[in-house]
Amino acid sequence: MKINIYFYCFLYCAIAFSQGKTNITNSQKVVNLLDTYFKLDRETIHVQFNKEVYVTNEIVGFKGYVWSKNNEAPNTNTTNVNVVIYDSNNQVVKKQLLYASNGTFSGAIQLNESFKSGLYHFQFYTNWMNNFNEDYSFIQTVEIINRDEPYVVKSKAPIWSTTKITFTPESSVIIDGIYNTVGVKITDCNQKGIQVNDVVIWGSKSKEVARFNTNKVGNGYFTFIADKSETYFLKIKNENIQLNQPLPAVNDTGIAISCNNNLPKNKLAIVIKTNEKGLPLFNNKKYTLLIHQNEKMVLKEFTFANNELEHTLFFDKQNISNGVNSIRLLDENLNQVTQKLFYHFRSEKMISPIQTRRTANDSVVLYGNSDFKKANISISILPEKSLCKNEEKSILGTFYLNNFLIKPEINNYFYFDTRNDNRKQDIEALMLNQSENKFSWNDIKTKTPEIIYPFNKGVTVKGKVETNSNLKAKGKLTLISTKNDVFEETTISPNGNFKYENFFAQDSTVFVFQVANANGSSKYSRIEARVENNESNFIYPFKYEKAVCPTVQNQPEDKFVFNKNAIELTGLSIVLDTKKLFINKDLVSNTATGFKIDEEYGTVFDFLNQKGYSTGVDNETGYPFVKDRTGLNKGVTPAFRIDNNRIADLNELYSVFLSDVEEIYIDKNNARFMGTSSVIDIFLKKGAVRSGGYKIKHNLFMVTKGYANAVAFKNAYFETSKEYLLFGTLNWTPSVIIEEQPKYQIKFPREGQNEIQVVIEGFSEDGKLISEIQKINFRG
Numbered sequence: 001m002k003i004n005i006y007f008y009c010f011l012y013c014a015i016a017f018s019q020g021k022t023n024i025t026n027s028q029k030v031v032n033l034l035d036t037y038f039k040l041d042r043e044t045i046h047v048q049f050n051k052e053v054y055v056t057n058e059i060v061g062f063k064g065y066v067w068s069k070n071n072e073a074p075n076t077n078t079t080n081v082n083v084v085i086y087d088s089n090n091q092v093v094k095k096q097l098l099y100a101s102n103g104t105f106s107g108a109i110q111l112n113e114s115f116k117s118g119l120y121h122f123q124f125y126t127n128w129m130n131n132f133n134e135d136y137s138f139i140q141t142v143e144i145i146n147r148d149e150p151y152v153v154k155s156k157a158p159i160w161s162t163t164k165i166t167f168t169p170e171s172s173v174i175i176d177g178i179y180n181t182v183g184v185k186i187t188d189c190n191q192k193g194i195q196v197n198d199v200v201i202w203g204s205k206s207k208e209v210a211r212f213n214t215n216k217v218g219n220g221y222f223t224f225i226a227d228k229s230e231t232y233f234l235k236i237k238n239e240n241i242q243l244n245q246p247l248p249a250v251n252d253t254g255i256a257i258s259c260n261n262n263l264p265k266n267k268l269a270i271v272i273k274t275n276e277k278g279l280p281l282f283n284n285k286k287y288t289l290l291i292h293q294n295e296k297m298v299l300k301e302f303t304f305a306n307n308e309l310e311h312t313l314f315f316d317k318q319n320i321s322n323g324v325n326s327i328r329l330l331d332e333n334l335n336q337v338t339q340k341l342f343y344h345f346r347s348e349k350m351i352s353p354i355q356t357r358r359t360a361n362d363s364v365v366l367y368g369n370s371d372f373k374k375a376n377i378s379i380s381i382l383p384e385k386s387l388c389k390n391e392e393k394s395i396l397g398t399f400y401l402n403n404f405l406i407k408p409e410i411n412n413y414f415y416f417d418t419r420n421d422n423r424k425q426d427i428e429a430l431m432l433n434q435s436e437n438k439f440s441w442n443d444i445k446t447k448t449p450e451i452i453y454p455f456n457k458g459v460t461v462k463g464k465v466e467t468n469s470n471l472k473a474k475g476k477l478t479l480i481s482t483k484n485d486v487f488e489e490t491t492i493s494p495n496g497n498f499k500y501e502n503f504f505a506q507d508s509t510v511f512v513f514q515v516a517n518a519n520g521s522s523k524y525s526r527i528e529a530r531v532e533n534n535e536s537n538f539i540y541p542f543k544y545e546k547a548v549c550p551t552v553q554n555q556p557e558d559k560f561v562f563n564k565n566a567i568e569l570t571g572l573s574i575v576l577d578t579k580k581l582f583i584n585k586d587l588v589s590n591t592a593t594g595f596k597i598d599e600e601y602g603t604v605f606d607f608l609n610q611k612g613y614s615t616g617v618d619n620e621t622g623y624p625f626v627k628d629r630t631g632l633n634k635g636v637t638p639a640f641r642i643d644n645n646r647i648a649d650l651n652e653l654y655s656v657f658l659s660d661v662e663e664i665y666i667d668k669n670n671a672r673f674m675g676t677s678s679v680i681d682i683f684l685k686k687g688a689v690r691s692g693g694y695k696i697k698h699n700l701f702m703v704t705k706g707y708a709n710a711v712a713f714k715n716a717y718f719e720t721s722k723e724y725l726l727f728g729t730l731n732w733t734p735s736v737i738i739e740e741q742p743k744y745q746i747k748f749p750r751e752g753q754n755e756i757q758v759v760i761e762g763f764s765e766d767g768k769l770i771s772e773i774q775k776i777n778f779r780g
Helices: 007-019 026-037 127-131 276-282 395-404 423-432 441-446 604-610 721-727
Strands: 043-049 053-055 059-068 080-086 092-099 104-110 118-125 138-145 151-153 164-169 179-187 199-203 208-212 219-225 232-237 242-246 256-260 267-273 286-293 296-303 310-316 323-330 336-344 354-358 363-369 375-383 459-465 476-481 486-491 497-503 510-516 527-532 558-560 593-597 613-617 624-628 639-642 645-647 661-667 679-684 700-702 731-738 743-749 755-764 769-777
Touching: 026 286, 026 296, 026 441, 043 118, 043 138, 043 375, 043 395, 043 755, 053 721, 059 138, 059 395, 059 731, 059 755, 080 104, 092 104, 104 731, 179 256, 179 423, 199 219, 208 219, 219 423, 256 323, 256 336, 267 286, 296 310, 323 395, 336 423, 336 441, 354 769, 363 375, 363 755, 375 721, 375 743, 395 755, 395 769, 486 497, 510 527, 604 613, 604 624, 604 661, 731 743
Parallel strands: 053 138, 639 679
Antiparallel strands: 043 059, 059 104, 080 092, 080 118, 118 138, 151 558, 164 179, 179 219, 199 208, 199 232, 232 242, 256 267, 267 310, 286 296, 286 323, 323 336, 354 363, 363 743, 375 731, 375 755, 459 497, 459 527, 476 486, 476 510, 510 700, 593 661, 613 624, 639 645, 661 679, 755 769
């Protein structure tokens, strides 16, 4: 996207050109610096989760949106998105490669007993993001709880004894003798903002200087004339805490920037000011005032003249970008003297009407009517009293706010909720409590982003074919999957090597290799193949600061105990303790646990991985493995039977899809076969064909390290309605496509609810953002 520079910038360029190419103004230099630094398009990600607290038998559902910062629209070129899951000790517990299309991706992860109770952090990024000096990854923290342990419902009340106060003077300094604005942030040990009324600023001469309040996220600010001969204190005195904290010291002099964003006729006034002591330092010196968001800018050059203490510049806000903007004051050598941030609300988003109606069978139908056409949205619906919505994020907060902040604001929907009449004042307080932009001016001046990390698309499948004289000239290799409608052909090199680039393949997908000579005749040949170049490590180390909070005395704990007799429903199977539903129960040991399979996606390897086994393909040998990872049999490979026939080679399990399986029995306590202490019996559905694919050993290829399998989201079973209404999900619809007709509807069970929480996120094809959190009542 071309840089948007306005008339006065072009005027400088025209004057410079008339004076000769060697006379380059500071304005032209600034234009060149921003053009160079932001020339490469940066992509960012926002992800909506269906909720933030999960029980270990549930599926985590999420929907991601990829954004082009330069184009301010969905980044439709992105295909490869990486997600890494970290535990509370910042250790990696899982990685996946996700497939993105038309700027969106979705995923679902089945939890199991390997996830212990605690906080888990999902980090989403692309390989392309590694090219830049700033961290553009998206991080979502969720809590996972074990149903065998009591769940302590966390109090939303602040821990007053850990109150922390942070001061952020406007332009980073408090200057003697002039009006100063100071941002104040009040938080507790959980980094949760604390709302406090009647915060008082006192001078050392026992005089009240200012009085203010903080909002619900802990932000506030005050203005006062500073006197260097005094020391100032912030005092809080209420029923919860008495606190007295000194302000930063007052400076002899300096330069500060203030702005008035509330003038008529869409004007912005910026005041650059100093005090009497600053006149000898700053008088008659030339400065450049730059307002920019990425490469989009407006700027003016000016001089402090005639001993003026203030210089005011006016700008038309029509020329200023929507969202966070940096105001930078640059000296004659283009060094940054000071800066501040401000937020420009260019446009307001309309609320999309949502209505509900109960049906005869006590279901609920949600009717939506979007303001946008050609949009892609995701919708989460939770019960009225859900304990699973700890955060209120907004896609607007990610793309318009956090993209420009060094420390992201997690609960940012507050700033964009059109029902919040004070949102502009609240975001102004937030900007006053931000000391600097995410983009360092020194980086902009001295660094040029280079394409070192490629824009990954798909994966690469490489390998080697055992060649003979018939294949050395124009041999062909075809990769086939009738289940996935794949037919890809490539040429075999004289030494037998082959490669499929930009290939889209999911984990555990089984492909058949077909080799043909120059005459087109099929030939059997041993083939070695592997997936390469799909895993991209993020160059910025993951950091998460644990909240260290004391135990609060005399504060009652609200504990919830799950029913211990719950029946587990997983995304792959249903576990039932009854003979009637198992048609093959008499063919296996009485000590075996039976699983009735109703899943249409994935393979037996996927199923076993959810049941305590490690599965995969050895990178060195190319052969599959299955090993128990729990109990006394840890590290042991079980014996396998398919329809009562012993399987000697695990290659025969390659293409056993769950859609062809009726039942699976796992027996860890009956050593019926020599060399193992456990047996797994697999029974296929009637009509499932075992010939062909299951017996081909060397021309079959099962993808590992490809795109994550598409796991269909399913609600977990909760033993009691209370459990479900506190922890369950009424509905998760990750993809609603709105075409020319902007209306949509979603149907789900009422489950005794009279009120629901609806969270909608998304964007339109032309870059309009959609973000709503609504509580809807449908009593009667």
